[in-house]
Amino acid sequence: MGELSTEPGITWYDVLGVLPGATAEQVQHQHDAKTRLLRPELVAGAPSPVIAAASRAREILGTARRVLADPANRARYDETAGIHRHGGGLSPPGSFPSEPGAEQPDVDFIGSDAGSEVLGALLMLGDWMTPQHPRQPRRVAVPDVRGLFYSACLGIAGKLGFRLDTDRLTKHPMPVDGLVVGQSPGPAAQARRGSTLTVQVWHPPARSADSGRVTS
Secondary structure (H helix, E strand, C coil): CHHHHHCCCCCHHHHHCCCCCCCHHHHHHHHHHHHHCCCHHHHCCCCHHHHHHHHHHHHHHHHHHHHHHCHHHHHHHHHHHCCCEECCEECCCCCCCCCCCCCCCCHHHHCCCHHHHHHHHHHHHHHHHCCCCCCCCCEEECCCCCCCEHHHHHHHHHHHCCEEEEEECCCCECCCCCEEEEEECCCCCEEECCCEEEEEEECCECECCCCCCECC
16 A cells, blocks of 8 residues: 555555556556455355455455546546646545535445445545544544455554454465455444454465365
8 A cells, every 4th residue: 555555545546555656557457466366266165254255355346446447437536536646746645525515426436336335434434534633533433344455454444543453264374465354343333543443354275285275
């Protein structure tokens, strides 16, 4: 997440782990690299929360790719999210307006699947982290991070002021980014800034060097 990890708001760039200057090829590469970790043969036999999170992850990643890989879609999204390029540079992404009657993002453009629901909730939470709120609320709503990869979850937790505690579910994991399949407190619960968000993280199991079989 690089330079965006310290800025307010959560974006599709955060979800894919690319910067706003990434090319369409880089966006596609990140999408493909993450979806490869969700292949049916890697998820087969996993507990139901893993299956559900993997399905949700595919939808989230697919939405991110559709928004960022197409130049016209990305330009419109960048404008909506407050990511502007001036003279070849980037201005920090701002949050969406929160005043009554303020213009809201085009939901149909961002997407109507589970991915847009996740990102929409995160973007609304990100509004509390902008400079115009010098006194941040002591309690914030816990985002739904199930179906996000651990790297994206880590950035989100930091932006919202949560400490992240990780419960790794795979005994012999592949050395790759893990998938968040469960969390405590649950989504929309009110929690204090600085409190702990515990996430259950699943990794595809490594293959046995001897037999080539997947080991859990």
